[in-house]
Amino acid sequence: MTDDKRNFAGKTAFITGGVNGIGFGIARALAMGGMDLILTYRKGQDRDEAAGWLADQGLPPARFVHLDVTDRDRFAQVAAEVGKVHVLVNNAGVSVFGPTDEASYADYDWIMGVNFGGVVNGLVSFLPGMKAHGEGGHVVNVASMAAYLSGPQAGIYTASKFAVRGLTESLRYNLAPHGIGVSLMCPGLTRTNAWTSALKRPDGFGDSGFAPVDAGELEQFGTAFDFGMDPLEVGRKTLAGMIANKGLILTHGEFAEDFAEIYQTSLNALPQEEIPEGRLHIERLRRAGNKAASQGNLVGLNDLT
Incomplete structure (x- = not known):
């Protein structure tokens, strides 16, 4: 797909987890770019704070939808009710870590169910309507630099982001004939409270193989996020990537060393033979x-x- 410049002003965007963190950073950037917003939320306080920010900036109010992205029936209901959508941002996710060799089925089901399953549910629910209205649009699947970089404490999280990466890269080919662009957005360290995900584990996935959460250790880990990029900057870079119709949107520049190592390791692994x-x-x-x-x-x- 060519990198043609596109204008999204006046279009409607549906953003999962769009009331805080990176999701709200994207929402703010799209709102300031003239887009109408439909934002999903889990907590009323986050919804109210997002609504307040938009009002304070003199921006049009968003529509808010209560949604658990793992709930397929609710997702389908929402897609049928909200009307025409041009931009789908699959953002909602959980950041949960622990040694992969100790993980239980519940750990896999929860993390993969939200981080990968939530993307799948968004696509299955909204793509038919986006193709049917014939006005084109864009899909942004929010992954992470973990879609490229693995680590000893992030096995399932990394697997979920690798899965989103592969799905997104393939989907871009499928949707090009419909005038719908597709971007994989991989943010690095961002100033959010994503580190609190482990404290929000649903009861249905309580049988974890990981050690019980140590609040002090988790809070110390959370201090790293204070050094992160402003979510609004991530959002602005996401919008710029959408306008340029980039298949890959990387918002942080500090990973050149990692990509060079991945590239060289991959080349070195190829057999030298006829x-x-x-x-x-x-x-x-x-x-x-x-x-x-x-x-x-x-x-x-x-x-x-």
Whole structure:
């Protein structure tokens, strides 16, 4: 898909977890860019504070929707009720950490259910309407730098973000023919209270394999977030990426060393050997298919052999 400049003023954006943290940073940037907002929330206090900020800035009021992103029935109901949506921002997530080798099924089900399942539910609920109205639009799936960088305490969280990355990169090809752009947005350290997620564990996922939360240790971990980027800056960079129709939006610049290592490690892992022409031919077809899809053409399995 080409990087054509697009104007979203007057369009409607639906943002999950849009009343605090990165979600509200994106919401503020889109509102200041002239967009109408539909924001989902879990806590009334967050909703009220978001409404107050918009009013104080003289911006139009948002529509607020109470939603648990793991609730598929409620998601479908909301999609049917809110009317036309042009921009879908799948943002809601949980930041929960612990040694992966000690994780229980409940740990996997909760973290993957929110961070990956919530994205899936947003797509399944809203994409039919976005394609049907024929006015184009954009999908932003918020992941994390954990979509590229793994760590010993973030195995399930990292898996969820890697999954969002792969889904988003593939979806971009699928939606190009419909005039709908798709971006993977991977923020780094941001000034939010994401570190409190472990304190909000639902009762249904209480059988954790991780050690009980140590409040003091968690609060110390939370001090790192004080050094983070302002969520509004993350939001402004997200909007700029949408306007430029970027497939990948990276908001933080401090990861060049990591990407260089990933690149070099990947190249070094490739065997240095002669490759049969048949395999080379198939990979050329794959690359050509991806290029054609990015330019808005439909690509089927028959195009790949």
